[in-house]
Amino acid sequence: MRANRYREYGEPNVLQVEDIEQPEPDRGEVVVAIEAAGVNPLDTKLRSGAYEWATPPMTPGADFAGVVTSVGPGVTDFAEDDRVFGTGLGIGRQGSCAEYVCASLEHVAQLPDNVSFEEGAALALVGVTSWEGMVEKAGLKAGDRCLVHGGSGGVGHVAVQVAKAAGASVTATASPQYHDQVEKLGADTVLDYSRDDLADAIASAGSPDVIMDHRINENIDLNTQVAAQGAQIVAISGTDIELSYSNSGMARGKMQTLHHFAMPQMSTFAPALERVATLAGNGQVSPVIERTYGLDEVAQAHEDVVEESFLGKLVVTP
Ligand SMILES: NC(=O)c1ccc[n+]([C@@H]2O[C@H](COP(=O)([O-])OP(=O)(O)OC[C@H]3O[C@@H](n4cnc5c(N)ncnc54)[C@H](OP(=O)(O)O)[C@@H]3O)[C@@H](O)[C@H]2O)c1
Structure with missing residues (x-):
């Protein structure tokens, strides 16, 4: 699969698209085909090494939305083809600027049918x-x-x-x-x-x-x-x-x-994601998406999210 990754901490130009192995779900995990990945200032702080929380090689991207393609043993709340969204990746585990991502159940929730993948990814974190x-x-x-x-x-x-x-x-x-x-x-x-x-x-x-x-x-x-x-x-x-x-x-x-x-220090994101999903599904919360980027434009998105003034969110669509 294609993933945009950094092999060392540094400026946005350390981000490069690579072909890497598609992840397989372990116990309590789901694999998601990414439709959209949210971009946050946190991603740039992790990439620069400011916190040293995200040891390279690392795919950035805390936020994701997409479709479940496989579930690991012990997963009963999610099944293949479920529309999901989530957050908290790109730190201990590989992030969402890729074609597929593996997430544990603490990171993921169902995405209401009336909320787009771009909105889900923009909203999660x-x-x-x-x-x-x-x-x-x-x-x-x-x-x-x-x-x-x-x-x-x-x-x-x-x-x-x-x-x-x-x-x-x-x-x-x-x-x-x-x-x-x-x-x-x-x-x-x-x-x-x-x-x-x-x-x-x-x-x-x-x-x-x-x-x-x-x-x-x-x-x-x-x-x-x-x-x-x-x-x-x-x-x-x-x-x-x-x-x-x-x-x-x-x-x-x-x-x-x-x-x-x-x-990022929360022990689980799932309960809060479920509340946010309810608010989004009810139409009470709706993120503004300022711009979308391709998978090969993640470096530009990292520059823009900290350098530019805009209302709302930037999203990568692999
Ligand atoms: N601790 C956490 O859990 C957590 C979670 C999420 C984010 N964060 C952090 O919170 C910060 C904001 O995140 P974000 O995603 O909202 O960033 P963002 O999208 O870049 O938003 C920053 C906002 O701050 C405004 N701003 C600039 N100068 C200001 C001032 N003097 N007073 C009030 N507002 C001002 C900007 O408006 P203009 O463009 O008009 O100047 C912009 O709307 C980042 O440092 C991020 O890493 C922390």
Whole structure:
């Protein structure tokens, strides 16, 4: 089969298409013919060796959607020809930028018939992150106000929809060119993230009970300032050892909770994937696909996902 792989950590040009052996399922595994693979900033961090979590030779791609071609012993919930999607590959096991992939049951869920393969692949990682971070960890519920930083991003544009589906009212930040689209996705208020009076504008929209933050180092004090009493903050990126409150007294006074969330470290993705599948099947969450790439264009997709500004997701269709 064809797979796009890296044999050493490095820049996008380490990615090359190779012919490699098609995987066979072991106990508790399924093999999926890939129709679409999602592209995430995480894939580029793994490829560069920033985390040293994905030992080469490695096929990148956490997210996948496709059709089951074979199942291993002990698999009863999936059968040949099932439409499935999933996430969490490209770290311990080979990723989805290939014609076939082997996934264990923790990585996979059924894909509703009315959700396309491209949508499934675009949704998996960001949907799981949004659901698990905001609803499971931070307890987002109907009537809450949620603040989503970067509401046009891969995570952000799905987090807005997940928060809305949970019954929350949503304030999002985004560049002005995306405000109309982020509003159409369900945000009640959309604010330019670069405005000088951002804290006042967020507070006027209503103090958030839950905050989804992908730039926590920059926003930690802003979050503290605008958060409601007892707010839950989900930090998914930008966390480094310098992270500190300049006014920890205010954070304590508001009894804020900061959740450091790392989706790749979840022990299983399947329950969250099933919730995301239900939301997608109901039409409550629908990812925006900005562009698709061929299997020989994965290096370009890796460049674009970190260099370009766009609303939504990039997808590879092998
Ligand atoms: N911990 C986890 O489990 C987890 C899971 C998923 C993702 N992540 C991480 O979270 C980050 C975001 O992922 P993604 O897939 O959403 O990336 P993305 O698609 O590149 O989105 C990033 C978004 O941030 C916006 N942005 C840029 N500067 C900003 C600022 N100062 N304030 C607010 N927003 C700003 C961008 O808008 P413009 O283009 O308009 O500037 C863009 O919409 C990445 O670092 C990723 O690795 C972590």
